[in-house]
Amino acid sequence: MELPRRHHDLLVAVASFGLGLLVYRLDLDLVVGGRDGTTPTGVRVAVLAVACAGQVFRRSAPVAALVVVSAATLVDLYLDLSMPVVVVCVDVLFVAALHGPRRLHRVLVGAVAALTVGIAAVVAVLGDWRLSFYAGLQVFSLLVVPVWWATNVRRHREGAEQMARIVELDRRAAVAAERTRMARDLHDVVAGHLAAIAIQSEAVLSLRDGDPGTSRAVLRAVRENSVRALAEMRMMIDVLRADDPVDEPVAVRLVDVGRLVESARAGGLDVALREADVTGLPTAVDVAAYRIVQEALTNAVKHASGAWASVALERQVRRLVVVVRNEWRGASGDGSGTGLVGMAERAHAVGGRCSAGREGGEWVVRAELPL
Numbered sequence: 001m002e003l004p005r006r007h008h009d010l011l012v013a014v015a016s017f018g019l020g021l022l023v024y025r026l027d028l029d030l031v032v033g034g035r036d037g038t039t040p041t042g043v044r045v046a047v048l049a050v051a052c053a054g055q056v057f058r059r060s061a062p063v064a065a066l067v068v069v070s071a072a073t074l075v076d077l078y079l080d081l082s083m084p085v086v087v088v089c090v091d092v093l094f095v096a097a098l099h100g101p102r103r104l105h106r107v108l109v110g111a112v113a114a115l116t117v118g119i120a121a122v123v124a125v126l127g128d129w130r131l132s133f134y135a136g137l138q139v140f141s142l143l144v145v146p147v148w149w150a151t152n153v154r155r156h157r158e159g160a161e162q163m164a165r166i167v168e169l170d171r172r173a174a175v176a177a178e179r180t181r182m183a184r185d186l187h188d189v190v191a192g193h194l195a196a197i198a199i200q201s202e203a204v205l206s207l208r209d210g211d212p213g214t215s216r217a218v219l220r221a222v223r224e225n226s227v228r229a230l231a232e233m234r235m236m237i238d239v240l241r242a243d244d245p246v247d248e249p250v251a252v253r254l255v256d257v258g259r260l261v262e263s264a265r266a267g268g269l270d271v272a273l274r275e276a277d278v279t280g281l282p283t284a285v286d287v288a289a290y291r292i293v294q295e296a297l298t299n300a301v302k303h304a305s306g307a308w309a310s311v312a313l314e315r316q317v318r319r320l321v322v323v324v325r326n327e328w329r330g331a332s333g334d335g336s337g338t339g340l341v342g343m344a345e346r347a348h349a350v351g352g353r354c355s356a357g358r359e360g361g362e363w364v365v366r367a368e369l370p371l
Helices: 005-025 041-055 062-078 083-099 102-126 129-206 212-241 254-266 283-303 338-349
Strands: 270-274 308-315 319-327 353-359 362-370
Touching: 005 041, 005 083, 041 062, 041 083, 062 083, 083 102, 083 129, 102 129, 129 212, 129 338, 212 254, 254 270, 254 283, 254 308, 283 308, 283 319, 283 338, 283 362, 338 353, 338 362
Parallel strands: 270 308
Antiparallel strands: 308 319, 319 362, 353 362
16 A cells, blocks of 8 residues: 555655664764764754654655755754765755756756855865865765756656657547547448438338339348348447457448449439449458448438439559449438548548539549559
């Protein structure tokens, strides 16, 4: 179980104070200078207690902690610098540089660098240059090293956080793309088959004295659309449940375009089909072309029922061209524009293009899919 930040800092301060008392007891405390016996141990313990009190706020209030610990360190330096206070000072300096605000971190970097150079320069001016070297090395080890170390850890942490944000954005983008693909596939099944079923059922219901052959043909088309819709929906569900799903259900192929034409005819559309050799197409292109034809014929049945239409497939050397035309009756698309957008997305997904619009008295859907 991880301790709260405040409790953790309090525990560190208590441990530092306890270890400091042990060091004072064993006379292992001096870092510089020599003991002259004039400073009572109680004074040193009091200075250590002040430093440890500042250590309690090293993460919750790093500026206040630095002020308190720095004051205690200066007093201890005047009394001959001791190891327990140095340890507390290094710890607070490291934590403040690591967890403090960005502005405080920049101030600390500049301050310790200036202090190190300044102390070395003062010692060089007042004494021997060799002594200044050792003084600068000692200040470097006590002040620069913890800030330098904290800076490196901080950079790695910020880099990891930035990478985590990028990964999260990629994950959200992938989820959005998958949701879009699922919505497009569901639209193809619902708008394609179920819309055809609704139109064909309405056609049967509108027949009063129609011949039984026509009724049976329409009902066969309704049944076929229902069966195929169930099969495609079941395959989509299996893909979603799979541990390693494929990119696209493969229940549809362009070689079955004749079924789409027959379904459109059962819905009251006079459709002419000009086929080409569409065997051996890449799976993605095959499915995309089938869905584009399905959507185009569905829109034609919904908005131009009883009109003429044509489906032309042309396989060229490097591309497959799909053209669906129908008589213009003053409306196009599926009302919301979802179908038109879906056709364009499917073509774009395989590196092709798809356009839909009015050309004279015709509504034309044209797709060019690379092979």
